[in-house]
Amino acid sequence: MDAILRELIDGFNIFIQYTGFANLTIGHFLMLIVGCIFISLGIIKEYEPLLLVPIGFGVLLGNIPFLETAGMQIGIYEEGSVLNYLYFGVLKGIYPPLIFLGIGAMTDFSTLLSNPKLMLLGAAAQIGIFLTFLAALALGFSTQQAAAIGIIGGADGPTAIFLSSKLAPELIGAIAIAAYSYMALVPVLQPPIIKLLTNKEERRIKMKPPRAVGKTEKILFPIVGLLLTTFISPGGLPLLGMLFFGNLLKESGVTRRLADTASKPLIDIVTILLGLTVGASTQATTFLTPQSILIFVLGAISFMIATAGGVIFAKAMNLFLKGDNKLNPMIGAAGVSAVPDSARVVQHLGLKEDKSNYLLMHAMAPNVSGVIGSAVAAGILLSFLTHIL
Amino acid sequence: MNELIQNSDTLSAVKDTVVSAMESANGEIPDLQFKISNISTDSLVLTVLGYTIVFLALLFLFITFVNVTRLLNYKIKKKLQSTGKEKEETETIDLSGEVTAAISTALILHFREIHDFESTIITIKKVQKPYSPWSSKIYGLRQYPGKR
Numbered sequence: 001m002d003a004i005l006r007e008l009i010d011g012f013n014i015f016i017q018y019t020g021f022a023n024l025t026i027g028h029f030l031m032l033i034v035g036c037i038f039i040s041l042g043i044i045k046e047y048e049p050l051l052l053v054p055i056g057f058g059v060l061l062g063n064i065p066f067l068e069t070a071g072m073q074i075g076i077y078e079e080g081s082v083l084n085y086l087y088f089g090v091l092k093g094i095y096p097p098l099i100f101l102g103i104g105a106m107t108d109f110s111t112l113l114s115n116p117k118l119m120l121l122g123a124a125a126q127i128g129i130f131l132t133f134l135a136a137l138a139l140g141f142s143t144q145q146a147a148a149i150g151i152i153g154g155a156d157g158p159t160a161i162f163l164s165s166k167l168a169p170e171l172i173g174a175i176a177i178a179a180y181s182y183m184a185l186v187p188v189l190q191p192p193i194i195k196l197l198t199n200k201e202e203r204r205i206k207m208k209p210p211r212a213v214g215k216t217e218k219i220l221f222p223i224v225g226l227l228l229t230t231f232i233s234p235g236g237l238p239l240l241g242m243l244f245f246g247n248l249l250k251e252s253g254v255t256r257r258l259a260d261t262a263s264k265p266l267i268d269i270v271t272i273l274l275g276l277t278v279g280a281s282t283q284a285t286t287f288l289t290p291q292s293i294l295i296f297v298l299g300a301i302s303f304m305i306a307t308a309g310g311v312i313f314a315k316a317m318n319l320f321l322k323g324d325n326k327l328n329p330m331i332g333a334a335g336v337s338a339v340p341d342s343a344r345v346v347q348h349l350g351l352k353e354d355k356s357n358y359l360l361m362h363a364m365a366p367n368v369s370g371v372i373g374s375a376v377a378a379g380i381l382l383s384f385l386t387h388i389l
Numbered sequence: 390m391n392e393l394i395q396n397s398d399t400l401s402a403v404k405d406t407v408v409s410a411m412e413s414a415n416g417e418i419p420d421l422q423f424k425i426s427n428i429s430t431d432s433l434v435l436t437v438l439g440y441t442i443v444f445l446a447l448l449f450l451f452i453t454f455v456n457v458t459r460l461l462n463y464k465i466k467k468k469l470q471s472t473g474k475e476k477e478e479t480e481t482i483d484l485s486g487e488v489t490a491a492i493s494t495a496l497i498l499h500f501r502e503i504h505d506f507e508s509t510i511i512t513i514k515k516v517q518k519p520y521s522p523w524s525s526k527i528y529g530l531r532q533y534p535g536k537r
Contacts, residue, residue, distance in 0.1 A: 113454060113458070116450075116451045116455050116458075119447045119448075119451045119454075120447060120451060122447060123443050123444045123446075123447040123448070124444075126440065126443045127440060130436045130439055130440045131436075133432070133436060134428055134433070134436055137427050137428045137429075137432050138423050138424055138427050138428055140422060140424070140427055143432060209484070209486070209489065214461060216461060217454075217457060217461065220457060221454070224450075224454075225450060228446065228449050228450055228453060229446050229450065232445065232446045232449070233442065233446060356485065356486055356487060357486070358486040358490070369447060372446075372447065372450075373443055373446075373447055376446045376447070377439065377440075380438075380443065381435075381439060384435050384438075
């Protein structure tokens with residue numbers, strides 16, 4: 001009887017060892033709270049719910065404590081686990097180009113084509129990437145890590161994941177979480193900077209309605225765009241190639257089914273996998289380091305510099321533009337490539353100042369050119385830094 | 390929070406793993422002190438060059454598309470000139486944002502209404518009268534007890 005009782009107690013002890021309660025650390029607890037905050041921000045505040053809900057749930061998934069030495073193959077960093085297989089798409093940079101395919105198939109570049117000078121705003125906002133790169137270097141990060149951190153300023157989650165998977169895979173979780181968090185927090189981060197750098201009069205500038213763009217121009221854009229940008233920056237080929245391919249599927253008019261698949265089911269599937277695995281990659285035991293916190297701070301700085309860069313450049317352009325052609329400098333903030341959130345923020349701010357000032361279409365132009373700009377920047381950093389690895 | 394992290398045994402063990410991962414990846418551990426001297430000349434060159442290239446890439450794209458538009462317009466102009474017209478006979482209408490938004494919404498609503506199949510029967514509907522014992526004729530008839 002005693003032996004049976006002892007075995008029962010032993011069995012119970014083993015069971016206890018395997019439960020989440022026995023393996024819970026403060027780190028896990030903190031990350032579970034972070035996960036809940038992400039989910040509530042997505043559901044209650046509706047800040048980028050398509051991203052924050054999967055990422056938040058992924059954070060919960062990745063931070064359920066378990067006996068890591070048991071070799072159950074369940075954790076995201078355990079070879080052979082399902083989550084580990086799904087995470088492979090993040091680590092090898094497979095998901096970002098697929099997301100870009102969907103973005104390309106969803107994006108209408110006609111506002112950009114109707115006023116091509118707005119492309120320069122997308123380029124100007126990339127200053128955030130390069131200045132944060134220098135700041136990260138000054139803080140002691142390696143060149144590759146600094147480049148991967150700097151790309152957060154592009155406000156483009158897939159690009160950030162793509163570059164960090166190539167240059168600094170050990171930071172991919174923190175960088176991805178930072179990039180997506182700031183994308184979701186665009187409505188909070190951008191307005192104060194825009195207001196600080198512009199006056200009422202500038203915010204009330206009404207821009208000329210965009211002209212109608214012909215089908216030929218729309219079809220030519222992805223082809224010429226691909227050739228030009230990838231010849232200059234071949235490092236961005238996977239991203240730019242997929243972006244322009246998706247756009248050609250949309251604009252050609254003869255591949256509607258493919259464009260529909262790329263812009264709806266495919267991008268949805270990849271978003272689910274990407275969000276969940278990126279969230280799960282924040283396992284407290286590997287994620288909660290001073291470096292991760294520093295990456296968050298640098299990401300915020302990068303994002304703010306990028307926003308400011310776009311606005312200041314739009315103001316500078318206004319010095320050379322006259323009459324109708326003047327730009328509302330707020331649209332410069334949309335040069336960060338958080339599509340379409342930045343453009344939406346500009347639209348809201350525009351309507352706040354003047355109820356008849358619709359800036360959405362104008363802001364979409366720098367917004368989509370920001371996507372191209374950040375992919376080109378990623379390509380340049382990749383090609384410069386790969387040989388150092 | 391840093392103290393909490395440092396105090397945790399598990400985390401300190403894993404911190405070593407992360408640090409070793411960083412070491413193996415780059416041979417350096419960030420010391421988290423802001424030092425301008427950490428920025429090498431190569432990195433400065435990369436920053437200036439990188440940003441310039443991004444700018445140039447989009448500048449080329451801008452110049453190309455300004456010219457593509459001009460080229461396409463030139464072709465249209467040529468066509469018009471061959472037919473004896475100087476300008477395309479289109480009236481430029483300056484519409485306010487509200488009017489454009491109203492027209493767009495109306496068009497979208499109209500096109501959403503259009504569909505391939507439409508039921509030709511509009512008014513004749515099949516009337517369903519489910520059985521109810523309250524209206525059953527059998528209860529309205531006199532029933533005699535049967536002989537057994």
